[in-house]
Amino acid sequence: MKRTQLVFLVVIVLAVVVVGVSYLLRQSGGIDNLVEGPQTLEVRVVTCLPVEPFVREAARAFNAQSPKLEGNPIHVEVIPMDGLTALGQWEREEMAPIPTVWIPDSRYLVELVNAAYKEKRGRDVFLTDGEYRTRPIATSLFSWGIYSSRAKVLEAKYGDINWRVIHDAAIAKGGWPELGGQPDWGYFKLVVPNPQRNVAGLAAMIAAAGEYYDKTDITVADVTDPAFQAWLKELMGAVTDFSIGSYSVENLALFGYSAGDGGQLMESELLVNMAGIQTRWADPLVIVYPEYLTWFDFPFSVWMGEETTALEKNAALEFQKYLLSAEVQKQALQRGLRPANLEVDITAPDSLFARWQPQGAVTVVSRTTRMRWPSRDVLQTLLRWFELNVAQQ
Amino acid sequence: MSTRNPNTTSSNRLWTCLIVSALLLVPLLCLGAWLGYKALISPEGASIVTEGDVTLRVGYTPEKETAFREIVSRFNGSGAKTLQGRSVRVEAVSMDAERMMAAALAGEVQAISPDSAVWLTQLDASWRAQQGLAALQAGTSLVGETTRYAISPVVIAMWEDVAHSMGAPDRSIGWSDLMDRARSDPGFRWSHPSTNTASGLLATLAMFYAGSGKTRGLTQEDAQAEETLAYVSAVEKTVRYYGEGELAVIQRALTDGPKFLDAFVVQEQLVIYHNRQASGHRLVAVYPREGTLWQDHPLVLLEQPGLTSDLRQAHAALRDYLLSADAQQFFLEQGYRPADLSVRLDAPGTPFTSANGVDPSQPQTTLQIPSSAVIAVVREAWAYTKRQTNVYLVSDTSGSMADDNKIGLARQAMQTFVQQIPSDQERVGLLTFASEVQEVVPLGELGSNRAVLDGAIANLAARGNTALLDAVYAAYVKLQDLKDTERINAIVVMTDGRENRSRMQLTDLVRRIQAGNAGGVPVVIFCIAYGEDADMQMLRTIAEASGGQAREGSLETIQELYKLLSTYF
Numbered sequence: 025m026k027r028t029q030l031v032f033l034v035v036i037v038l039a040v041v042v043v044g045v046s047y048l049l050r051q052s053g054g055i056d057n058l059v060e061g062p063q064t065l066e067v068r069v070v071t072c073l074p075v076e077p078f079v080r081e082a083a084r085a086f087n088a089q090s091p092k093l094e095g096n097p098i099h100v101e102v103i104p105m106d107g108l109t110a111l112g113q114w115e116r117e118e119m120a121p122i123p124t125v126w127i128p129d130s131r132y133l134v135e136l137v138n139a140a141y142k143e144k145r146g147r148d149v150f151l152t153d154g155e156y157r158t159r160p161i162a163t164s165l166f167s168w169g170i171y172s173s174r175a176k177v178l179e180a181k182y183g184d185i186n187w188r189v190i191h192d193a194a195i196a197k198g199g200w201p202e203l204g205g206q207p208d209w210g211y212f213k214l215v216v217p218n219p220q221r222n223v224a225g226l227a228a229m230i231a232a233a234g235e236y237y238d239k240t241d242i243t244v245a246d247v248t249d250p251a252f253q254a255w256l257k258e259l260m261g262a263v264t265d266f267s268i269g270s271y272s273v274e275n276l277a278l279f280g281y282s283a284g285d286g287g288q289l290m291e292s293e294l295l296v297n298m299a300g301i302q303t304r305w306a307d308p309l310v311i312v313y314p315e316y317l318t319w320f321d322f323p324f325s326v327w328m329g330e331e332t333t334a335l336e337k338n339a340a341l342e343f344q345k346y347l348l349s350a351e352v353q354k355q356a357l358q359r360g361l362r363p364a365n366l367e368v369d370i371t372a373p374d375s376l377f378a379r380w381q382p383q384g385a386v387t388v389v390s391r392t393t394r395m396r397w398p399s400r401d402v403l404q405t406l407l408r409w410f411e412l413n414v415a416q417q
Numbered sequence: 418m419s420t421r422n423p424n425t426t427s428s429n430r431l432w433t434c435l436i437v438s439a440l441l442l443v444p445l446l447c448l449g450a451w452l453g454y455k456a457l458i459s460p461e462g463a464s465i466v467t468e469g470d471v472t473l474r475v476g477y478t479p480e481k482e483t484a485f486r487e488i489v490s491r492f493n494g495s496g497a498k499t500l501q502g503r504s505v506r507v508e509a510v511s512m513d514a515e516r517m518m519a520a521a522l523a524g525e526v527q528a529i530s531p532d533s534a535v536w537l538t539q540l541d542a543s544w545r546a547q548q549g550l551a552a553l554q555a556g557t558s559l560v561g562e563t564t565r566y567a568i569s570p571v572v573i574a575m576w577e578d579v580a581h582s583m584g585a586p587d588r589s590i591g592w593s594d595l596m597d598r599a600r601s602d603p604g605f606r607w608s609h610p611s612t613n614t615a616s617g618l619l620a621t622l623a624m625f626y627a628g629s630g631k632t633r634g635l636t637q638e639d640a641q642a643e644e645t646l647a648y649v650s651a652v653e654k655t656v657r658y659y660g661e662g663e664l665a666v667i668q669r670a671l672t673d674g675p676k677f678l679d680a681f682v683v684q685e686q687l688v689i690y691h692n693r694q695a696s697g698h699r700l701v702a703v704y705p706r707e708g709t710l711w712q713d714h715p716l717v718l719l720e721q722p723g724l725t726s727d728l729r730q731a732h733a734a735l736r737d738y739l740l741s742a743d744a745q746q747f748f749l750e751q752g753y754r755p756a757d758l759s760v761r762l763d764a765p766g767t768p769f770t771s772a773n774g775v776d777p778s779q780p781q782t783t784l785q786i787p788s789s790a791v792i793a794v795v796r797e798a799w800a801y802t803k804r805q806t807n808v809y810l811v812s813d814t815s816g817s818m819a820d821d822n823k824i825g826l827a828r829q830a831m832q833t834f835v836q837q838i839p840s841d842q843e844r845v846g847l848l849t850f851a852s853e854v855q856e857v858v859p860l861g862e863l864g865s866n867r868a869v870l871d872g873a874i875a876n877l878a879a880r881g882n883t884a885l886l887d888a889v890y891a892a893y894v895k896l897q898d899l900k901d902t903e904r905i906n907a908i909v910v911m912t913d914g915r916e917n918r919s920r921m922q923l924t925d926l927v928r929r930i931q932a933g934n935a936g937g938v939p940v941v942i943f944c945i946a947y948g949e950d951a952d953m954q955m956l957r958t959i960a961e962a963s964g965g966q967a968r969e970g971s972l973e974t975i976q977e978l979y980k981l982l983s984t985y986f
Contacts, residue, residue, distance in 0.1 A: 073562075101500065103729070104562055112557065199632070208589060210708055210782030211633060221558065261634050265786040266538070277758055278568060279711055282780045300758025306778070415538070415788055 062096040065339040068123040069102050072223070074290055075162065075322045076104040078359050079127060079347070086346050098339045107133050107223040115140045122331040124340045126150070127161065129223045129320040132397040134158055139400065150325040156337065158323035161347050162292075162361035165319045165389065166227055168312040169276060169294040170286030172383075174212075175310045177205045185312050187235040187288075190214060191255060194262030214262040215287030217272040219410050224272060227318045228288050229406050232259060234316035234395045242398045247405050253413070260414045273297050280305040288314060295360030295376040295385060311384035317392040322361075470504045473731040476517045476526040477509055480614065480663045480684060481714060484567075484751045485509060485530065488744055497734040505731040513662070515613045521559065522547055524721050527728050528735070532684075532712045533615035534563070539789040561718035562732070566739035567753035568713045569684040570780050571616045572702035574667075574691075576675045577774075580701045591706030592623040595680060599655035606657040608666065609682040611803075611984055612796045616663055619710040620682045621799050622784060622792075624649045632707060633785035640794045650802040658905050658941060659803070661981040667691050669966070674698050677964075684712045685775055689752030692773045701774040708784035714753075800840045804905055806986040807844045807860055809892040810834065811910040813947070814849045818879035818913055823947065826972055827911065830979040831874045834909070837983035838863060844904070846895075847873055850888035851881030852918055860895065884918035885910070885952075886926050889942065889959060896940045897933050906938050909982055910959075911945040911970070915952045923955060927962040934963060941965040943982055947975060 071079045083100040091098040105113075107129040113119040114126075114137045128134060134150045141149040151157045168185055170178070175185065181204055182189040190212075196202045199211035219225030233242045236252055246252060264283050265275075273293035276284050277300050286309075294311055302308050324344045326337055346352060353363035360376045370377055370387045377385050477485045489509040497505040512520060514536050520526045522543055531537075537560045544559035573595055575583070583590050583598060599605050610617035626632060628648030629639040639645060660666055663683040670677055670691055675698050688702045716739060718724075718732045738744055745755040752768045754777070762769040762777040769777040787795070810831055818824040835845060841864030847857045857873045858866060889910055896906045916923075934940060942963040944956035947970050960967040970978040 099500075101726075109558065206781075208706070208781040213782070221560075263785075264783050265534075266788075274565070274756075278565060278713075278754075278756060279783070281782075282570070282709075283711070283783045297758065303761055304754075304758050 062092075065093060065096050065098045065336050067098060067100045067125060067336065067340050067343055068121065069100060069125040069127060069340075069343070070105050070110055070119070070123040071102050071127045072107040072110070072129045072320075072322065073104055074129065074164065074224075074293065074320065075127060075356075075361065076102065078162070078356055078361065080104075081355065082347055082352050083343070085352075086343055091342060091346075093335060093339050093342055096335065096339075098342060100343050106221060108219075108221065108226070111136060117144075122327055122329060124327060124332050124336050125343070126325045126327065127322055128325070129322065130227075130397065131158060131160070131321055131323040133223070134323055134325050136400050136403075145329070147328075149328050151328055156326045156328060156341070158325040159344065159348070160321035160364045161324050161344075162353070162356040162364050163319055163321045164290045164292040164361055165317060166224070166231060166288050166314070167291045167294065167384075168286060168314060169273065169289050169309050170312065171281045171305075172308050172310045174200075174205065174209070174281065174285040175312070177203055180204060186314060187232045187259070190262075190286075191259050195258050209281070209285070212262055213264045213281075213284050214259065215272050215276050215284035215289065216260065216263050217289075218266040218415075219407060220415065222272065223320075224290055226403060226406060227320070229256065229410070230398060230402075231288055231314060231316055231318045231395060232256065234318075234393075235314070240316065240393055241396045242402055244399075244401050244405050247402055247409065253409060256409075257413055260410075266415065276309070277301045277304065281307060290320065291385075292360035292362075295380055298376075298380050298383060308383055311380065313384075313386065313389045313392060315392060316395050317389065318395045318397075470506050471499055471727040471731045472506045472508055473528060473728055473735060474508045474510060474526045475528045475530060475716075475735070476512050476520050477530040478514055478517065478532040478614070479511045480532055480616075480687070480712070481530075482511060482664060484748065484753065488739065488747060491744075491747075492735060492738045495738060497731075497738065499727050499730040499734075501727070503727060505734045507731070507735055513613050514615075518543060521719055524719075526719065527721065527724065528716060528718050528732050530714055530716045531615075532714060533618075533710065534713050534715045535615055535618065535710070535786055535792070537563070537715070537717065539792065542789050557720075559719055559721065561720040561724075562736075563718075564716045564736045564740070565713050565756045566716060566736075566744070567748035567751075567755055568711050569686040569753050570704065571619045571682060571710045571712060572685045572688060572704055572775075573680055574670075574683050574688050574700045574774075575680045575703055577699050577701050579675075579679045580703060585701065585703065589706040590703045592620075593627055593707065595705075596624065596627060596652045596655075600651060605655070605680075606678045607655065607680040608657050608660060608678050610662055610666070611659050612799050613984075614662055615710060615712050616682045616684060617659075618792070618796070619784070621649075621795060622710075622787070623705065623707065624652050625795050625798075626707070626784060628652075635785070635787045635791055635795075637791055637794045640791060640798055646798060646802050649799070653799075653803045654903060656804050658907070658985050661984045663687055670700065671695055686752040689768045689773045689775055693752075693768065699774055702776070702779075704776070704779040704781070708782045709780045710784060710786065801842065803840075805840070805842050805844070805903070806838075806905045806907060807846075807896055807899060807901055808905075808907045808909060808986055809846045809848055809860065809896065811848045811850065811888050811892050811908055812877065813851070813883060813885070813912040813914065814877055814879050814881070815851045815883045815912075815914055816880050817883075817950070821972060823913055823972065824877060824879045826975050827947065828874050828877055830976040832871055833976055834979040834983045835863070835867060835870050835874070837980055838986055841867070843986060845870060846892075848888055848892050849877060850884045851879075852884060853881070854884055854888045854891045856891070856895075860899075882918040883912060883914045883916055885912050885916045885955070886919035886921040886923060888919075890921050890926055890929065893930060893933065893940055893942075897937050900938060902938055905986060906940040907965075907986065908940060908942045908963075909945070909979075910942065910956075911947050911975075912951055912956070913947040914950050916955060923958060927958060930959070930962040939964070943985070944968070945970050945975070945978060945982075948972070 080102045083102045086100055111133050138148045138150055178185055193203055193212040194214055200209035201207045216228045217225035237246055273289050277297040298309055326340045348365050350365055350367045353365040353368045356363050357368055357375050377387050489507050493506055514531050517529050517531055518540050521529055541558050541560050583594055599607055609620035612618045612621050625640050626635055628645035666681050667687040685702050688700050691700050745757040745760050748755045749760055769775055843863050844860050845863055846860030849855050849857050858870050892908045942960050942965040944960045944967040946953045946956050957967040968978055
């Protein structure tokens with residue numbers, strides 16, 4: 025064999041070996057371990073429970089696209105945590121490791137954390153303007169969800185359903201028979217999430233205070249008024265069970281009218297559970313919007329502390345952009361949430377709002393007054409009152 | 418013109434072949450080694466390197482033993498993995514609610530699935546107290562993400578003819594009807610589990626509500642009021658006996674039928690379970706008019722310090738599996754109401770039929786669950802208002818008990834039995850038998866003889882023969898002589914061998930027990946066959962004559978067996 029033939033043969037063999045080895049390594053997934061590749065940007069998202077399924081599914085789809093930033097792969101991990109639990113962990117500096125993003129129920133929780141950290145770090149840890157500002161990923165209003173058989177009886181006796189009507193029903197000593205309902209229904213049973221475990225419970229108490237005082241701005245003086253406290257205690261006395269706090273509409277759906285005749289709950293959860301309730305209990309739910317309106321806006325809040333890198337923060341923004349895209353926002357709509365992206369048509373025929381319109385769901389709520397989210401002192405006073413007067417009683 | 422040496426050409430070719438082979442082989446060998454290494458450390462190779470697995474330890478309550486064990490087995494076979502590719506495995510541990518709370522607080526389990534969420538507020542309160550003032554003020558919670566995968570209401574299970582005699586189905590039956598019937602009819606036999614199960618707690622709460630004349634808003638003062646306690650005490654005196662849990666009760670109902678009890682409190686699922694297996698008498702689920710409670714079987718992640726991301730993911734994997742369509746269908750088939758509302762209870766082939774004694778449109782209402790503080794008071798008050806007990810521990814101390822340290826383990830088991838009975842008002846005595854029968858500790862209230870019993874048990878020694886029948890009869894006569902119909906009268910007898918010393922014959926003993934129970938004080942006898950040499954047939958005959966039961970125990974299970982039997986008192 026000539027020297028040139030030999031060299032040619034060796035080159036061919038080497039090329040075949042390199043291609044073969046490379047292929048086999050890729051097949052085994054081992055190539056990344058042989059070559060020092062770009063670092064994966066981990067985006068840890070602590071998410072409140074009402075939107076956790078939506079965010080988790082979006083994260084799964086986002087990760088499946090193998091997104092990259094400046095050549096670095098991005099991976100999103102979703103950690104479910106109730107907003108109040110997260111607030112406590114932030115305030116006590118127990119949030120470990122610090123997530124890249126926090127999506128609480130309401131931007132007011134973000135403000136509370138900012139207030140706490142301003143004392144410690146001298147600046148906001150979540151921004152309210154600029155590129156990294158908190159942005160709602162969807163909204164959900166609070167509305168009354170009541171079993172139709174029960175709603176009919178209440179409306180026949182009292183007219184429009186509101187917190188005062190619910191209070192009067194709650195204190196009826198003779199229970200449903202006294203209100204005009206069936207003897208088997210027992211007494212009126214209110215569903216309110218445990219405010220110690222679910223911000224929605226706190227929102228319900230704030231809404232009740234708004235209607236009690238007929239105003240939007242609730243103060244510490246209001247919630248410490250003995251007359252109001254007595255009224256609120258009577259109201260809370262109609263709640264059947266506070267032992268599970270985070271799944272109020274699930275209570276209503278799973279346990280049906282046996283555990284709750286109705287309550288002021290998250291519109292999205294009501295819409296999502298409407299079909300299941302009809303399947304399981306054969307008594308549809310009706311939705312009634314209150315005069316004093318409270319809502320959650322689920323702000324996507326990027327942590328601005330030095331615990332996360334600039335690249336991680338930017339990777340978080342990539343996920344935010346994805347969450348707010350029209351396609352993903354349509355998924356939010358399918359979960360009964362009001363999309364933050366206005367390109368998505370909430371009135372589309374296949375939306376839950378259109379489907380459950382006959383049961384009272386509306387896209388635009390008229391004649392309502394927006395409740396202002398009260399100060400931290402008011403929230404803490406209400407929680408303390410609940411602890412002493414309901415939870416420990 | 419040059420000519421090539423053939424040897425040189427041949428040598429060149431050889432070298433060429435060698436070089437080419439080496440070039441091919443070295444990378445291939447490297448690749449082989451690398452792939453081998455990968456196989457060892459990769460998730461796919463986790464079965465080889467098991468320290469890479471993530472094990473989630475989950476405590477569950479025993480009423481769902483069959484379904485939970487099966488679903489966990491299926492999950493473990495599903496190949497679930499964390500995001501990092503580590504295999505996830507669930508280790509399911511059966512424990513009653515009290516033990517579960519202790520295990521959760523001690524960090525022995527990372528997740529729990531009790532029978533009801535009713536225990537969760539109590540768990541959090543205990544957690545905060547354990548963590549100290551800071552946790553108390555901060556309101557930290559051990560109870561993390563909570564998911565329901567299957568639910569079942571607590572019902573009063575009655576034999577069909579008993580329910581008809583109480584007016585069903587034309588009128589709704591309530592707790593008050595059950596209590597009235599039990600108080601007015603001495604022949605009416607009913608039972609509910611102790612308050613460390615959700616169904617037992619509910620039955621007790623229903624009594625406290627009825628006793629206080631309320632249907633909601635039960636306070637600590639209500640639970641401690643004299644009239645309430647007097648009412649509860651009177652009703653509790655009608656309870657035949659308590660027991661280790663719902664599953665054991667339903668299994669007795671399956672084997673003994675209506676001669677066992679007239680009514681008992683269990684979750685609806687167990688009524689379905691019974692009716693699908695029973696060939697004769699049928700049970701019906703009575704949904705109490707005043708309201709009931711749901712066993713909602715939550716899966717709870719415990720937010721313990723140091724909970725890792727891997728364990729969170731393991732929990733999430735189990736949660737998702739429990740909520741999967743296959744698992745939800747499985748729970749439906751088992752007689753649970755699945756958490757997935759799209760699974761219809763009225764679909765063809767579901768077990769939710771009147772033939773199975775259940776009504777999926779029920780219950781109409783639930784009782785209000787009081788705060789954990791009120792529940793604690795109710796449980797404490799129940800321990801003092803429940804039907805008290807006269808119980809003789811009758812223990813074999815024959816020579817064979819010295820083998821394999823059987824006597825030592827039996828001593829520990831009996832001491833556990835005594836410790837497990839919280840109320841000092843219960844009366845316990847100790848008889849031993851070998852060649853002779855000896856009353857070691859006379860029957861007396863635990864308030865005065867707890868320490869005496871403990872010491873006497875600790876001093877038990879093995880020697881002599883086995884006078885089993887004489888010992889049982891001696892204890893039986895002592896209980897008959899008391900003529901105490903207010904209390905549950907019971908004997909817990911344990912032997913590791915065969916009768917070889919008594920003057921009493923088995924047929925004579927059985928005849929005397931049956932006659933005594935019919936005309937005198939009912940005494941229930943629980944027999945433990947300790948080890949393989951025990952005469953199980955004889956023990957079963959004795960137990961059945963009294964309406965009791967015979968159990969097999971071993972060196973490994975004897976302590977747990979005594980602990981279980983303590984729940985009957």
